[in-house]
Amino acid sequence: MNDAGIERVAVVGTGVIGMSWAALFLAKGLSVRATDPSPGAEARLRAAVAQHWPALERIGLAPGAAPERLHFSADLDDALEGAQFVQENGPEREDFKRELFARIDARLPPVVVIASSSSGLVMSRVQTSCAHPERVVLGHPFNPPHLIPLVEVIGGERTSAQTIERAMAFYRAIGKRPIHGRKELKGHIANRLQAALWREAMHLVAIGAASVADVDDAIAYGPGLRWAACGPFANLHLSGGDGGIAHVLDHLGGPIESWWDDLGTPRMTDDLKRRIAEGMREALASRSSDALAEHRDAVVLGLLALRDDAHGAN
Ligand SMILES: NC(=O)c1ccc[n+]([C@@H]2O[C@H](COP(=O)([O-])OP(=O)(O)OC[C@H]3O[C@@H](n4cnc5c(N)ncnc54)[C@H](O)[C@@H]3O)[C@@H](O)[C@H]2O)c1
Numbered sequence: 001m002n003d004a005g006i007e008r009v010a011v012v013g014t015g016v017i018g019m020s021w022a023a024l025f026l027a028k029g030l031s032v033r034a035t036d037p038s039p040g041a042e043a044r045l046r047a048a049v050a051q052h053w054p055a056l057e058r059i060g061l062a063p064g065a066a067p068e069r070l071h072f073s074a075d076l077d078d079a080l081e082g083a084q085f086v087q088e089n090g091p092e093r094e095d096f097k098r099e100l101f102a103r104i105d106a107r108l109p110p111v112v113v114i115a116s117s118s119s120g121l122v123m124s125r126v127q128t129s130c131a132h133p134e135r136v137v138l139g140h141p142f143n144p145p146h147l148i149p150l151v152e153v154i155g156g157e158r159t160s161a162q163t164i165e166r167a168m169a170f171y172r173a174i175g176k177r178p179i180h181g182r183k184e185l186k187g188h189i190a191n192r193l194q195a196a197l198w199r200e201a202m203h204l205v206a207i208g209a210a211s212v213a214d215v216d217d218a219i220a221y222g223p224g225l226r227w228a229a230c231g232p233f234a235n236l237h238l239s240g241g242d243g244g245i246a247h248v249l250d251h252l253g254g255p256i257e258s259w260w261d262d263l264g265t266p267r268m269t270d271d272l273k274r275r276i277a278e279g280m281r282e283a284l285a286s287r288s289s290d291a292l293a294e295h296r297d298a299v300v301l302g303l304l305a306l307r308d309d310a311h312g313a314n
Contacts (some may be wrong), residue, residue, distance in 0.1 A: 002062075002173035004166070007031060010083035012076065012104065014041050017117050017145060018089035019048035024146040025087075026069055027053070028174040029062030033071045035079030042072040052146050058301055059147075059175075080107045085170055086114045087139060094121050098129040105130035113166050115139030115153075119191070122184045123156030133158035137167050138181075140188055147300055152188045154181035193232075203264025205279060206272050212279025228303055 007030060011022045014036040022045060025032045034045060049067050056065075073079045080086070086108070090100050097116065104114050110132040116123065117140060127133035137159050142148040151171045155164050164180060171178040181189050201215045210218070226235050233245065240248035266272060284292065 002028065002030075002170075004170040004173040006084045006170055006173070008033065008082050008084050010034070010080050010086045011089065012036075012079065012086060012100070013089035013091070014045045014072075015089060017141065017143065018087075019045050020052065020144040020146045021087050021089065021117070021141065022070060023049045023052035023056060025174070026067055027056035027059070027061050027065050027146070029065040030174070031069045031071070033073065033079045033081065033083065035073055035076050037074055041074070045072060046070070052144075055297065055301060056146060059304060076103060077107055080104060083108060083112060086112060087117065088114060089117045092118060092120065094125060097121060097126045101126055101136060102129035105132055105136070110135055113137060113163055113170070115167055117141055117145075119188075120186065123154065123159060124184060125156070127156045127158055134160040135163050137163050138188070139167055139171065139178075141176075142190065144297075147297060147304070149175065149177035149304070150190060151176045151178045152181050152190060153178045154184060154188060156184065199266065200263050202268075202272060202276065203266045205276055206264065206266045211282070212276055213283035216283060 009025045009030050009032050011018050011025065011032055011034040014022060014034050018034065018036065022032050022034050026049060036042075036045070046067070049070060053067060071079075086104055088097070088100065088104070090096060097118065101114060101116075108114070112135065114130075114136050116126065116136070116138055118126075118138060119140065123136055123138050127136035130136055133156065136156060138152065138154040138156075140152040140154070142150045145151075153164060153167050153171070155161075168178045168180060179189065185192065187195055197219070201219075204210050204215055205212055223235070230238075236248050237245035240246070240251075243250075
């Protein structure tokens with residue numbers, strides 16, 4: 001059993017995100033009961049678990065971890081049987097999730113946390129359909145959850161502090177890196193940061209300052225490497241020598257503000273979308289998207305292994 005004392009997890013909705021969560025939970029030695037009403041869902045889920053397993057083996061399986069500990073049922077009530085934690089990954093529609101959460105809430109004792117993977121919905125609104133809204137929380141992963149450690153934990157207005165703590169403890173216990181978002185905002189935390197970067201990346205292409213391939217290289221071979229190690233603030237701190245971040249903010253604060261004033265606010269015009277898609281085709285040349293995804297996952301796995309080796313440094 002892990003530190004959070006949770007052995008049995010229900011995965012509700014086994015599309016792209018649910019399949020990846022299920023594989024991760026199994027690799028962490030948990031029993032998983034999964035549900036999805038779509039025809040062929042069980043076969044797709046089992047195939048995805050088998051496909052993700054080699055990467056999870058490389059990261060390290062927990063004692064007792066086995067794909068055979070997956071039980072699938074198209075019936076929600078059956079899948080919830082005995083669940084100690086629920087990870088919900090159904091379609092991203094508020095009315096749909098409200099109804100689904102009401103059904104899950106009615107079925108499980110109030111002590112069980114119900115976490116939603118939702119990328120954009122506000123738990124304050126979803127939880128209103130539940131008799132026990134205090135156990136409803138956002139547990140937003142980054143795709144693919146079986147590889148990327150980040151989970152954004154954000155409560156709604158009626159979520160209890162204890163639920164936040166229990167969700168954080170559970171994710172931590174299975175090797176995730178949960179962060180606690182203290183406000184319900186569009187895009188939560190990490191997608192807002194990505195959106196800030198995409199805005200300028202697209203602006204640079206729109207004004208012809210750089211090609212799509214060069215913008216990608218500017219991040220992947222530049223700050224992206226450092227950000228993977230320790231994030232934008234810690235990197236600024238390291239830029240400040242003995243004076244650290246306080247010195248950098250004094251010294252570079254003015255110039256940084258003047259760059260902010262110069263940043264673009266592009267619009268997604270058809271012309272811009274076409275130019276970006278064309279730039280991506282050129283950047284890929286003869287490489288397939290599958291090959292690119294394989295490359296990305298291999299680099300991410302390598303970075304995760306390095307991070308484990310350097311454990312304690314960050
Ligand atoms: N795709 C991403 O990159 C990403 C990243 C983070 C979070 N999310 C969030 O994860 C959730 C799932 O997204 P996805 O990309 O996996 O979508 P998806 O469309 O791949 O999967 C949704 C699944 O829900 C199933 N479903 C429909 N009705 C259901 C029901 N009554 N009970 C259980 N399952 C049901 C569908 O059959 C489908 O398999 C969304 O809330 C989304 O915002 C997605």
